[in-house]
Amino acid sequence: MAVATRVQGPLAPQSPVATVLQRKPSGLYSDAWRRMRKNKATMVGLSIIIAFVLIAVFASVLAPHNALQSYSGYTFRPAAWVSDPDPTRAGDPRFLFGTDAIGRDVLSRLIYGARTSLIVGLVPMLIILTVGTTVGLIAGFAGGKVDNLLMRITDIIYAFPDLLFFILMMTALRDTWIGNLLNGLILLFVSLAIVNWVGVARLVRGQVLSLKEKEFVEAARMVGADRIRIMLKHLLPNSLAPIIVSAAFIIPNAILVEAILGYLGVGMRPATDPASLFPTSWGGMLLEGRDAINAQIFLLITPAIAIATIMLSFTFVGDGLRDALDPMMKGKI
Amino acid sequence: MTRTQFIIRRVLWIIPVLFSVALITFIVMHATPGGPWDVDPNKADRRISDQLDKTFGLNKPLFFNPEAFQQAQKEGRGVIESGQAFIDAQFENYIFSLLRGDLGPSYRYRGRSVSDVIFGVQDDKPAWQSKIGTTATLGILALLFALAFGIPMGIISALKQNTAVDYASLFVVTIGYGIPSFVMGILLIIVFAVWLGVINVIEIDYWQRWQSWFLPTIVLGLPTAAFAARLTRASMLDVMRSDYIRTARAKGLGERVVVLRHMLRNALIPVVTFAGPALAGLVTGSFIIENQFGVAGIGDLFVRSVSRRDYTVIMALTLFYALLIALANLAVDIIYGFLDPRIQMGKKEG
Numbered sequence: 001m002a003v004a005t006r007v008q009g010p011l012a013p014q015s016p017v018a019t020v021l022q023r024k025p026s027g028l029y030s031d032a033w034r035r036m037r038k039n040k041a042t043m044v045g046l047s048i049i050i051a052f053v054l055i056a057v058f059a060s061v062l063a064p065h066n067a068l069q070s071y072s073g074y075t076f077r078p079a080a081w082v083s084d085p086d087p088t089r090a091g092d093p094r095f096l097f098g099t100d101a102i103g104r105d106v107l108s109r110l111i112y113g114a115r116t117s118l119i120v121g122l123v124p125m126l127i128i129l130t131v132g133t134t135v136g137l138i139a140g141f142a143g144g145k146v147d148n149l150l151m152r153i154t155d156i157i158y159a160f161p162d163l164l165f166f167i168l169m170m171t172a173l174r175d176t177w178i179g180n181l182l183n184g185l186i187l188l189f190v191s192l193a194i195v196n197w198v199g200v201a202r203l204v205r206g207q208v209l210s211l212k213e214k215e216f217v218e219a220a221r222m223v224g225a226d227r228i229r230i231m232l233k234h235l236l237p238n239s240l241a242p243i244i245v246s247a248a249f250i251i252p253n254a255i256l257v258e259a260i261l262g263y264l265g266v267g268m269r270p271a272t273d274p275a276s277l278f279p280t281s282w283g284g285m286l287l288e289g290r291d292a293i294n295a296q297i298f299l300l301i302t303p304a305i306a307i308a309t310i311m312l313s314f315t316f317v318g319d320g321l322r323d324a325l326d327p328m329m330k331g332k333i
Numbered sequence: 334m335t336r337t338q339f340i341i342r343r344v345l346w347i348i349p350v351l352f353s354v355a356l357i358t359f360i361v362m363h364a365t366p367g368g369p370w371d372v373d374p375n376k377a378d379r380r381i382s383d384q385l386d387k388t389f390g391l392n393k394p395l396f397f398n399p400e401a402f403q404q405a406q407k408e409g410r411g412v413i414e415s416g417q418a419f420i421d422a423q424f425e426n427y428i429f430s431l432l433r434g435d436l437g438p439s440y441r442y443r444g445r446s447v448s449d450v451i452f453g454v455q456d457d458k459p460a461w462q463s464k465i466g467t468t469a470t471l472g473i474l475a476l477l478f479a480l481a482f483g484i485p486m487g488i489i490s491a492l493k494q495n496t497a498v499d500y501a502s503l504f505v506v507t508i509g510y511g512i513p514s515f516v517m518g519i520l521l522i523i524v525f526a527v528w529l530g531v532i533n534v535i536e537i538d539y540w541q542r543w544q545s546w547f548l549p550t551i552v553l554g555l556p557t558a559a560f561a562a563r564l565t566r567a568s569m570l571d572v573m574r575s576d577y578i579r580t581a582r583a584k585g586l587g588e589r590v591v592v593l594r595h596m597l598r599n600a601l602i603p604v605v606t607f608a609g610p611a612l613a614g615l616v617t618g619s620f621i622i623e624n625q626f627g628v629a630g631i632g633d634l635f636v637r638s639v640s641r642r643d644y645t646v647i648m649a650l651t652l653f654y655a656l657l658i659a660l661a662n663l664a665v666d667i668i669y670g671f672l673d674p675r676i677q678m679g680k681k682e683g
Contacts, residue, residue, distance in 0.1 A: 041507075155346065156353045158662060161617055161654040164635065168358065168647075171639050172365035256513050260621055263515070264636060286519065297527055304519040308512045315511035 028241070032324040042320025045313035052310060055111055056118040063108035064094070067279040068271065070103040076295045077103075097298040100288055109280045110302050116268065116281035117310070120185065120258040121251035124192035128250055131193065132200025133243060137231050139201065140208025150205065154198045162195045166257060169194075170266040183269045185278060188261070192254050200246055207239035241325040248318035252311050259283040259307050263290065282307055340667060347659045352428075354655040355648065359424050362644055363395055398422045427648065437645040441638070447645045451631060451653075468623065468630030472616040474546055475554035476608060479615075483558035484604060487565025491573065491600075492592070502562065509559030514618075518552045518625045549626040553619055557611050561604055569600040606668045613661035617654045 036042055055062060077092055077099040084090040091098060097106040139150040169191040173179045179187045211217060212235065220234050261267035262283015271279045282303040289300025394400075398421045405415040430437055436447035445453070454463045490502040512520075525531050525548060572578065573596060581591045620632020627633070631650055638646040 156350050156357075159347075159350045159655045159659045160354050160357065161651070161658060163621070164651055164654060165357075165361075167636065167639055168361045168365075168651075172361045256515065260515050264621075264624065266639075290519075293523075293527060297523065300519060301523055304516055304523070308516045308520065311513055311516065312507070312511040315507070 028325070032241075032321075036320050036324040039320040039323065041316040042324075045316030045320070048309060048313040049317060052114055052313075053118060056115040059111045059115045063105075063111040064096075065105040065108040066274055067109045067112040068104065068274045068276070071099065071105075072103060074099050074103040075101060076292065078296070079298055097302055098296055100296060100299050101292055106285075106296070106298050106302060109285055110282075110306060112279050113282040113285055113303060114306065116185070116278045117255045117258060117307075119278065120188065120192075120281070121255045124189045124196065124254045125247055125250045127189065127193040128196045128200055129243060129247060132197040133204050133236070133239075135197070136201040136204025137208055137235060137239075140205035141212060141227065141231055141235065147205070150198075150201060154202055157195060157198045160195070163257070163260065165195060166191050166261055167264065167266055170261055174266070174269075182278065183271050183276075185268055188258060188268065192257060196250060196253075200243065200250075203242055203246060204239050207242060208235050211235055211238055245318060245322045245325060248314060248321050252314035252318075255282075255307065255310060259286060259303070263287050340663075343663050343666070347656070347663070350659055351652060351655055355428065355431075355652060356424070358648055358651045359395075359427070362642075362647055363423075365642060393426070394422045396422050396424050427645075431652075436649045439643055439646055441641050441643040441646070447649045450634070450646060451649065464629065464631045464634050467628060468616055468619060468632060471546070471549055471553060471619055471623070471628055471630060472612055474550040475557065475615045475619075476612050478550050478554035479557035479561050479611070480604075480608065482554070483561025484565050484601070486558075487562040487604075488569055488592075488597070488600075490562070491566045491569030494570065502566075506559040506562050509555045510563075514552050514556055515621050515625070517555060518549075518622055521548055521552060522625065549622050549628055552626075553615060553622045557615060560611070561607075564604050564607065565600065568603050569596060572596050572600045607665075610661040610664050610668070613657045613664075617657050 074092065074095070077095055078084070078089070079091050079096065079098050082091040082098075095105050095107070097110070099105055100109070135150060139147045166188075170179075170184070170187065173187055174184065178190070181187070217230060217234055220230050225233070258267055259282050262281055263286040265287055267283040267287075268278070268281045270284060273279075285299060285303040289296070289298075289303065292299050401421050427437065436451075439445050439447050439450050442450050451464050454466070486502045486505065490499040493499050578591065578595055581595045586595075619628075619630065620635055622628070623630045623632040624636050631653070634646065635650045637643075638650070
């Protein structure tokens with residue numbers, strides 16, 4: 001782990017050497033943050049992600065219309081700046097990106113979709129990290145049969161083509177009670193978690209395997225720390241860096257899976273309750289946009305660009321995090 | 334453990350993995366409401382669907398058949414026959430026919446077996462136009478594109494490190510692996526189909542024309558091209574700093590010879606060895622692209638089969654994909670072992 005060089009021994013406090021050397025020892029994370037701030041692409045990505053989070057949280061304030069409100073007589077309006085001699089086909093300043101097949105505002109749906117995508121990225125990530133870290137810690141630390149079992153389960157899940165699994169799950173359990181919770185979002189969270197926790201578990205296990213032979217763990221054991229304490233106070237904090245990096249790749253992957261499933265028509269089901277927190281998703285918009293590709297291009301192009309932007313931002317942040325937390329890896333793949 | 338032992342062990346391990354994949358797929362598939370005869374269970378004609386169930390053995394229990402077992406016991410048949418009656422259930426029957434190499438009948442393509450649906454061609458079309466041939470063609474084209482585009486880009490950006498050329502190629506690489514091919518597909522469809530009007534998938538014999546393969550090939554191959562470029566660049570930079578390159582220059586060899594003979598030969602080893610696993614990844618990863626561009630391959634077939642509950646086709650394709658992925662993972666492990674002998678085979682590590 002990155003440890004700043006500490007200076008010991010008598011040095012006159014006023015000497016210029018001492019002022020340089022007596023800088024406070026900086027920790028792993030403040031070091032990493034300092035390195036990351038220099039990475040322009042990462043900072044741009046981070047700003048975009050923060051903007052995306054703000055849009056998602058304040059969707060109800062930012063969106064000009066309710067995402068489910070349909071305006072009769074305003075179906076498939078083009079973007080606001082398009083003029084047409086026929087007033088029923090011209091753009092309307094109230095609908096910046098036009099309207100969809102039943103006269104709902106595309107921009108508002110896009111803004112609410114950001115909220116769905118954010119929650120799809122966030123909740124499975126939390127489940128995956130919790131389960132994966134716990135299992136990885138235990139398997140790596142206990143070794144033996146527990147570890148073997150984990151590796152065998154991992155092999156099976158790795159061999160299962162994950163999109164195939166998502167499609168099967170979403171189709172199979174669509175009409176059960178779990179498929180109805182939050183319009184199917186809960187089922188999506190569960191499916192994502194089932195597939196992805198093994199990656200984190202394997203990662204943490206690998207870390208623990210190499211860490212538990214280190215001197216500091218031995219020292220902790222010698223002073224009488226019990227196993228739980230060693231796991232939580234010594235092994236976990238030292239495995240945190242790769243866990244954080246993997247989170248930066250799990251979130252965009254979950255957002256992408258939602259979009260693909262939505263596009264294939266097995267994603268979240270359309271909400272009907274106007275008070276719903278998650279009325280639509282980018283995946284759902286892609287499906288509607290695909291069917292209306294010649295009628296209203298903005299229904300397809302806006303979510304596609306939104307997803308592309310988010311994916312790129314997370315790639316930048318993920319790469320930046322990896323470089324910052326593990327400087328040895330920099331420049332390599 | 335020697336390397337051979339390790340490889341044999343890993344190959345044998347694929348069998349239980351595939352069995353588990355089959356079991357999971359079977360359970361999830363049969364939890365799906367509706368059956369192959371009608372997705373909406375209320376719409377199907379009971380008498381007809383019962384008859385069809387009987388013909389295809391879908392009226393049998395899923396895993397164990399205690400009724401047939403009791404029946405056999407009552408009739409006083411032997412242990413083996415009673416045991417056979419006990420496992421006369423859908424899952425076991427499928428597995429046994431699979432072991433005989435029979436993938437079963439398709440429930441939706443009437444009168445055709447699953448092997449015929451996947452491998453067969455209709456109306457004397459060339460063999461590559463079967464479902465699997467189409468997917469393989471797309472995968473190979475995408476791989477060729479990835480190598481032909483990624484390797485030169487990696488070489489040039491390594492030779493011109495930290496120049497405008499390098500940054501430009503880095504930009505392309507970042508776009509390539511940062512934007513998922515699914516989204517790239519949508520964007521390119523908008524540009525080429527809607528704005529430029531160059532592609533028109535509805536045409537008859539569309540896939541007979543070679544121009545039609547351009548877009549799906551590029552969309553599918555771009556992330557792999559980006560990967561190849563990154564790998565080539567990194568490995569070139571590694572090689573460029575090595576002593577034998579300095580020696581080659583010192584003895585007065587021309588730059589051309591140094592680059593082509595000495596550098597490329599070593600720098601390309603990792604790239605070329607990953608071509609095989611990359612192809613497996615392209616074949617298994619293509620189904621969303623197939624769906625988008627209307628390529629009639631096995632990926633597209635899978636998506637259709639799920640919504641039509643064509644159980645046997647779903648099973649066959651899932652197993653095929655799982656086998657490919659398992660083999661690719663194995664190949665990667667072995668390649669890593671050869672490239673870097675310090676990685677010990679069979680040693681327990683992450």
